[in-house]
Amino acid sequence: MERKRILITGAAGFLGSHLCDRFVQEGFHVIGMDNLLTGSLRNIEHLFPLENFEFYFHDVTKFVHVPGKLDYILHFASPASPIDYLQKPIQTLKVGSLGTHNLLGLAKEKKARILVASTSEVYGDPEVHPQPEEYWGHVNPVGPRGVYDEAKRFMESITMAYHNFHGVETRIVRIFNTYGPRMRLNDGRALPAFMTQALTGQDLTVFGDGSQTRSFCYVSDLVEGIYRLLFSDYHLPMNIGNPDEISLLDFAKEILELTGSKQKIVFKPLPTDDPKQRRPDITKARTILGWEPKVSRREGLRLTLEYFKKHIDELHSPQNT
Numbered sequence: 001m002e003r004k005r006i007l008i009t010g011a012a013g014f015l016g017s018h019l020c021d022r023f024v025q026e027g028f029h030v031i032g033m034d035n036l037l038t039g040s041l042r043n044i045e046h047l048f049p050l051e052n053f054e055f056y057f058h059d060v061t062k063f064v065h066v067p068g069k070l071d072y073i074l075h076f077a078s079p080a081s082p083i084d085y086l087q088k089p090i091q092t093l094k095v096g097s098l099g100t101h102n103l104l105g106l107a108k109e110k111k112a113r114i115l116v117a118s119t120s121e122v123y124g125d126p127e128v129h130p131q132p133e134e135y136w137g138h139v140n141p142v143g144p145r146g147v148y149d150e151a152k153r154f155m156e157s158i159t160m161a162y163h164n165f166h167g168v169e170t171r172i173v174r175i176f177n178t179y180g181p182r183m184r185l186n187d188g189r190a191l192p193a194f195m196t197q198a199l200t201g202q203d204l205t206v207f208g209d210g211s212q213t214r215s216f217c218y219v220s221d222l223v224e225g226i227y228r229l230l231f232s233d234y235h236l237p238m239n240i241g242n243p244d245e246i247s248l249l250d251f252a253k254e255i256l257e258l259t260g261s262k263q264k265i266v267f268k269p270l271p272t273d274d275p276k277q278r279r280p281d282i283t284k285a286r287t288i289l290g291w292e293p294k295v296s297r298r299e300g301l302r303l304t305l306e307y308f309k310k311h312i313d314e315l316h317s318p319q320n321t
Contacts (some may be wrong), residue, residue, distance in 0.1 A: 003052060003065060005028065005069055005070050006031065006074065007033060007066055007072070008023070008033065008074045009021055009033045009034070009074065009075050009103065009186065010075075010117075010301045011034045011055065011076075012040055012041055012043050013076065013077075014184070015023050015219070016025070016076040016077075018180070018182065019045060020044055021047070022227060025053060027052070029050060029053075029054075030054045031055075031173055033064075033077070034051065034055075034057065036057065036269075038081075038088075038319060041055075061094040061102070063107050064161075071108065071113070072114070073103055073113070073114040074110055074117070074226075077095050078096060079095075081187040081188045082148075082188050082189070083276060085148040090147075092121070092148055096152055096154055098123070100155045101158060103116075103192055104162040107162070107168050107170075108162065112169075113169035113171070113230070114170055115170070116170070116173070117175060118152045118156050119148075119175050119176075120174055120175065120239070120241065120253070120280065121148055122149065122152050122243075123276070124139030124149055124273070124275065125138055125139075125273055128193040129277045130245075130279035130280060131239070132239075132283070133174065133237050133239055133262075144272050155222070156237060160172075164250060169235070171234070172242065173226055173238055174237050174241075174252050174280075174292050176241025176278060176280045177214045177278060178219055179218065179300065179301075180300065180303065181307035182302065183304070185287055186315075188246055190214060190217065190251065191251075191255075191304070192308075194251070194301065196216030197257070198255055198256060198263060199261065199312050201261075202263060203312035205268055206265055206266070206267050206268070208267070209249070209265070210247055210249025211247050211248075211249065211275045212247065212248055212263040212270075213245045213246060213277050214245070214278070215245045215279045216246070217240070217241045218242070218300035221242065221295050222240055222241075225240035225289065227290045228291050229285075229289060234284075237288075238285055238316065239284065240280070240291070241282065243280055244293075245277075245280055245295070246281040249265070252265050253265070254297075254301070258301055
């Protein structure tokens with residue numbers, strides 16, 4: 001039987017690489033695509049010898065061509081951490097707009113189903129808690145985070161336009177904070193920052209008073225949710241995340257306990273427009289997909305710490321992305 005063919009953009013990134021693994025394991029012919037702006041070939045080099053995996057070095061903001069038939073597209077190309085999108089604001093906006101447009105055009109041409117990776121950042125600094133999919137958000141379009149937030153909001157809009165106007169089969173996942181092996185150690189998000197600081201003998205930096213909350217989902221749970229959403233009949237945005245909410249101050253204390261570090265917690269001013277609360281309402285994922293997270297935060301953090309310990313020396317290497 002002929003393998004189904006799937007294009008995964010952002011394939012060398014944290015989430016993209018885990019998705020490549022999953023679809024290879026499920027028997028798909030996987031075409032990974034990445035321009036390596038923030039991704040690393042190390043994340044997918046174990047797949048290179050396989051006959052059902054191929055890699056294209058390409059920037060999706062340029063015209064995208066894939067020869068042959070294509071059954072599915074997963075669009076996961078984008079800088080995703082504050083340190084990246086604050087340093088690469090134009091690229092972030094372009095991949096969310098031009099990149100999404102190019103891939104929707106490819107999906108239309110190939111008659112492929114496309115799933116695009118949106119984010120909880122479409123909710124901005126939310127005034128509704130927890131955040132259901134019907135909430136429209138509270139976003140500052142001209143603030144420093146606007147380049148990422150609005151890129152994802154535009155991505156959702158153009159995806160719905162292609163669905164409604166051209167009849168393209170589309171899926172939209174709104175991803176909440178996700179963690180696990182292959183996260184970049186220096187990407188600026190809370191978990192990599194805390195773990196790196198703890199493992200290198202630095203004090204842990206908490207912004208504001210640490211009362212702001214996040215909800216952390218282990219990567220294998222997220223991949224399962226995305227897999228189910230792709231093959232569902234649901235075309236409206238869907239939250240995939242773990243509703244187990246924790247304050248960043250308590251989270252920093254958890255990391256200190258887990259690592260056995262004796263470092264202190266130091267406080268710095270809260271960044272502009274930093275969300276005060278993050279917790280997904282996953283009612284739709286539970287009822288429509290039969291999905292909910294299975295990996296506890298303690299277990300997920302243990303697995304992630306093992307990865308960080310193995311790679312901590314790379315922080316001092318110039319090739320640390």
